[in-house]
Amino acid sequence: MTISDAALARSVAEEAGRLLCAIRLRGDLEGKALGAAGDAEANAAILARLRAERPGDHILSEEAGDDRRRCAHSRVWIVDPLDGTREYAEGRADWAVHVALAIDGAAQIGAVALPATGTVFATDDARVPHGPLPARPxxxxxxxxxxxxxxxxxxxxxxxxxxxxxxxxxxxxxxxxxxxxxxxxxxxxxxxxxxxxxxxxxxxxxxxxxxxxxxxxxxxxxxxxxxxxxxxxxxxxxxxxxxxx
CATH class of the missing domain: 3.40.190.80 (D-Maltodextrin-Binding Protein; domain 2)
Structure with a gap:
């Protein structure tokens, strides 16, 4: 059975997040070298998975060459394999993996993984905001x-x-x-x-x-x-x- 776009976005973001955590835990790299390795390895994993699961779609990634043929297509995956490279390399928790699907120019499907906290936010389980506004936003x-x-x-x-x-x-x-x-x-x-x-x-x-x-x-x-x-x-x-x- 074909996985849904929303489930695919979530799965790919989670998979890349686990990979990035493993790279950081290896301990053989630090600073800019660690960030560069994370960017490259997460990008390769994301592109391989999306191309295998959605061979007819196009991809726009921060860490890959831009194939402008995507502009003529309705469905384009837009990804940032490691958002917050500096934070990742510094050992902080406030970095993310972005996997989205734009359809006809609109951000329709997406998942944002925060791997350092084990959290994923995705369009397939988005929660409508609740609760009163604070006195000072x-x-x-x-x-x-x-x-x-x-x-x-x-x-x-x-x-x-x-x-x-x-x-x-x-x-x-x-x-x-x-x-x-x-x-x-x-x-x-x-x-x-x-x-x-x-x-x-x-x-x-x-x-x-x-x-x-x-x-x-x-x-x-x-x-x-x-x-x-x-x-x-x-x-x-x-x-x-x-x-x-």
Whole structure:
């Protein structure tokens, strides 16, 4: 029996996560060499599995050459084999594996594995957010390069900021209820956010560009530099604060 797209995304993300943990546990590499090995080995495993299971689909991966023939196809897997290479190499937990399927430009299917914590968030079991909003919303931002716009918006709406590593870890903090807002501007690509966006949308969260436009995938240029994922109750307020400058 053919595995469903959602189950495949989850399985591939979990498999790559186990591989990455094993590479780190070997102890024979460190620093940039460890990150490079993780990127390469996880990418090879993901591509091999997707090509075997979905030979008719195309793939866009951060760690592989871009075959622009994908632009003419409806179904494209968009993957980041190791999101947060720096965090992975430093022995931290806030790194992720992203496996997503974009259909006709929309992030339809996705899985985000957080292997260091043994957690996987996926569109096949996404949970609609529950519970009241806190008095002061929490916004996750980059621990190394928090974008100025995020800090300005946090001040404008009275949000507390939480520094965190990879894009996937930050987005899943919102999905898990550990934060309410993830706002980014200044340099991402489709593989950085396609899987997180698919999971967030399936769980009932708002996800858009920072001007409110939809996020579109499988573009000829995979640069997709800005992103807002947040509780739906906060979307209008955050977008208004962004527009106000």
């Amino acid at each position: 929490r916004m996750v931002v980059s621990r190394s390069r928090p974008p100025g716009i995020a800090l300005r918006v946090a001040e404008a709406i009275g949000a507390d900021t939480i520094a965190m590593g990879s894009a996937g870890a930050k987005a899943m903090a919102v999905v898990a209820g550990d934060a309410e807002i993830y706002l980014h501007d200044g340099g991402q690509f489709e593989w950085d956010n396609c899987a997180p966006v698919a999971v967030a949308l399936a769980a009932g969260f708002h996800a858009s560009r920072i001007d409110g436009r939809p996020l579109v995938y499988n573009c000829a240029d995979p640069l997709l530099p800005d992103l807002l994922i947040c509780r739906p109750e906060l979307a209008a307020q955050v977008l208004a604060a962004i527009a106000a400058g």
